[in-house]
Amino acid sequence: MHSDPYRLNPEGMHPEALYASLTSSVRRLVDVTIRSQSDPDTIVSAKAKIDAAATELSDALIPGSFGIEAGSDGRPRAWGNAVIGLRNALAPPLIVHHEADGSVWADVVLGAAYEGPPGHVHGGICALLLDHVLGATAHKPGRPAVTGTLTLRYELGTRLGPLRAEARVDRVEGAKTYAVGHLSTEDGVTVRAEGVFIHPRQTAVLDTAPPR
Amino acid sequence: MHSDPYRLNPEGMHPEALYASLTSSVRRLVDVTIRSQSDPDTIVSAKAKIDAAATELSDALIPGSFGIEAGSDGRPRAWGNAVIGLRNALAPPLIVHHEADGSVWADVVLGAAYEGPPGHVHGGICALLLDHVLGATAHKPGRPAVTGTLTLRYELGTRLGPLRAEARVDRVEGAKTYAVGHLSTEDGVTVRAEGVFIHPRQTAVLDTAPPR
Numbered sequence: 001m002h003s004d005p006y007r008l009n010p011e012g013m014h015p016e017a018l019y020a021s022l023t024s025s026v027r028r029l030v031d032v033t034i035r036s037q038s039d040p041d042t043i044v045s046a047k048a049k050i051d052a053a054a055t056e057l058s059d060a061l062i063p064g065s066f067g068i069e070a071g072s073d074g075r076p077r078a079w080g081n082a083v084i085g086l087r088n089a090l091a092p093p094l095i096v097h098h099e100a101d102g103s104v105w106a107d108v109v110l111g112a113a114y115e116g117p118p119g120h121v122h123g124g125i126c127a128l129l130l131d132h133v134l135g136a137t138a139h140k141p142g143r144p145a146v147t148g149t150l151t152l153r154y155e156l157g158t159r160l161g162p163l164r165a166e167a168r169v170d171r172v173e174g175a176k177t178y179a180v181g182h183l184s185t186e187d188g189v190t191v192r193a194e195g196v197f198i199h200p201r202q203t204a205v206l207d208t209a210p211p212r
Numbered sequence: 213m214h215s216d217p218y219r220l221n222p223e224g225m226h227p228e229a230l231y232a233s234l235t236s237s238v239r240r241l242v243d244v245t246i247r248s249q250s251d252p253d254t255i256v257s258a259k260a261k262i263d264a265a266a267t268e269l270s271d272a273l274i275p276g277s278f279g280i281e282a283g284s285d286g287r288p289r290a291w292g293n294a295v296i297g298l299r300n301a302l303a304p305p306l307i308v309h310h311e312a313d314g315s316v317w318a319d320v321v322l323g324a325a326y327e328g329p330p331g332h333v334h335g336g337i338c339a340l341l342l343d344h345v346l347g348a349t350a351h352k353p354g355r356p357a358v359t360g361t362l363t364l365r366y367e368l369g370t371r372l373g374p375l376r377a378e379a380r381v382d383r384v385e386g387a388k389t390y391a392v393g394h395l396s397t398e399d400g401v402t403v404r405a406e407g408v409f410i411h412p413r414q415t416a417v418l419d420t421a422p423p424r
Contacts, residue, residue: 015252022255035292036271037272038268065372118279122340149365150335150339151364160277
């Protein structure tokens, strides 16, 4: 779960790989911060290293939040996004696959940081993932969609571990996309969702392709 | 936003303060990992410190996830919880206040890590917070509640920054609590929610008071 798919080579390393590697390390840190049983002196020592790392990274900061920036390949990057953000350690991150028929899916493994009821995914985290994948069905090049309404029906507890999130378009009416989807684990479907996603009037958002 | 309310004094320091201090440092790190504009060498150096800290904290780990443990004061601790967990850097964390009339509220400031649309809170994060505060109205000593259904209506974009989440019980029918609530910012109410929360048959969960 915490394996690092990128070799760390600062000389000529692609920024995407460098940031992915850094964020992967922060995700591991978030996990062990919850589960550590180390003694107080060790915790104090670890905290000092974390503070030093944060200070180093604060040399120069993007003001406010990441937003969306244009990548070197021209595609928009939502690297700060709470669900898919490459640089956001809160994001699992979800890798959303778009099928030719307009449906989307993502496989993800959720660990200790996503817990609500003991051993189970927080109901609100289920909502977070479903909001994102349902919204992804409505996302069109140059036309971002925002959530209008979202209804969730919890059928089973969603155990921590591997799960799939999937969604498809039910119908489109003008600026509104009606999407449906669900989460599933080895126990079967755990949460079902339906939502209406709206394309607001064109804004100045950089958005010529689905963000990644 | 990242001030550390606890002085770090490992000798005799209360575990709660020590863990809160550590997690506060990790939250700051999550934020600057998204916003850093440091050069690659600095990022590599910071990553080495983060990896060293994670390895120190991994001396001994709680297997799986935190779950709920009994605190020294006898109250259950949900320190790993994705919304309120003292040791979970993903959690803002939300401090949920319970009023005598059964309503609940929480003030929170959300930064870069909670972003969806540029400058705005991810719609799914809004759902996460509302799920939690609506559920908190149904939580009774010894009787945890889980989400049955949740419906969200997004009325305005929720800007990153300070916001309030609040909820109250609309009615109770047997094991079902019907709750309503909303998020608001200085722009007014941004998202409204209604949900049904269910008290499952008693389980073996340690839960004699609202978790904190």
